[in-house]
Amino acid sequence: MNSIPLPSRLPEPDHVNLVVRKALERQRLKRGVEILSEEVEERYRLIVGESPKMKLAVATARKAAASKATVLLLGESGTGKELFARFIHNQSERANRPFIAINSVGLSKELLESDLFGHEQGAFTGAHKMKKGKIELANGGTIIFDEIGDISREMQAKLLRFLQEREFERVGGVTPICVDVRVIAATNRDLGAAVKSGAFRDDLYHRLNVVAITPPPLRERKEDIPILAHYFLRKFSTAARRIVTRISNEAQAKMMAYDWPGNVRELANAVEHAVVLGTGAVIEATDLPPRFAGDSFLSSSENLSYRDGVNAARKDLVLKALCKTYGKRAAAARLLGLETKYFLRLMKSLQIE
Secondary structure, rough: OOOOOOOOOOOOHHHHHHHHHHHHHHHHHHHHHHHHHHHHHHHHHHOOOOHHHHHHHHHHHHHHOOOOOEEEOOOOOOOOOOHHHHHHHHHHHOOOOOOOEEEEOOHHHHHHHHHHHHEEEOOOOOOEEEEEHHHHHHHOOOOEOHHHHHHEEEEEEEEHHHHHHOEEOOOOOOOEEEEEOEEEEEOOOOHHHHHOOOOOOOOHHHOOOOEEEOOHHOOOOOHHHHHHHHHHHHHHHHHHOOOOOOOOHHHHHHHHHHHOHHHHHHHHHHHHHHHHHHOEEOOOHHHHHHOOOOOOOOOOOOOOOHHHHHHHHHHHHHHHHHHHHHHHHHHHOOOOOOOHHHHHHHHHHHOOO
């Protein structure tokens, strides 16, 4: 009877464990990348919507991404300016290179300069070794200067020189450093007014204002509220480990009637509040923050005329129809038994964007 030959040498247990660990680590890294990609894809849903103003802003961002032009993102806080910056970066040929955000608020001139340009060893007290700045670290990629309207005149001059020459020196250094970066700036300030008052340099403003994009405030894209609210509902119910399946019609109607001064960020906070403090599988109007309590259209004024009251009621009805149809105008018109063209004119007359 022939015997089965045995391998001359069995693998060492430590070697087997190492191979298994590396295989598991590769699987974890792969899943981590997949999860991150899913999260990035989910976040970009926040800048997609049915409203014409949002579609125009996204189309402009997409065109800008295909170029090397400097982009200036304007508009109110909470409208998603950083999301637009990331969208432009990820749609560009620099997508696989660094994306670095710089927020100048709260930093002294010295700290901001070091943060931007880096410093050489011994440049100042505490500079024990050379440090690269964020502009240098972003080489090949994209850098966003958030709250650009808040930087000092002195830093504006240094930033202008960098934009003109695409080179800089580290603090305490004398050697010019050249970089290739895509520049995006963002602010919620009126830079035109700041230029007129002398608070912001005219030449820097024109250097930044090559392609200007203004993400619309939420009150001007109300047809997108149901989509955004349900996105946040899924996100926060998962995070809270709660089963919350939908938002009631009454709660959605109150959301549609609200003006959202804090924009998308405020909407996210309102939905999270409702998810955390609510008790059922449906978000009710009573689960929303206290500011949503009361009648949605009569609470704004105690002295409405008859005409104002009728128009307010019509607007409330139209908003509820849009809410039920997730912002689809033709479907909302059918729901109310109206012709689509008449419904669109009605929306315009009621100043519903």
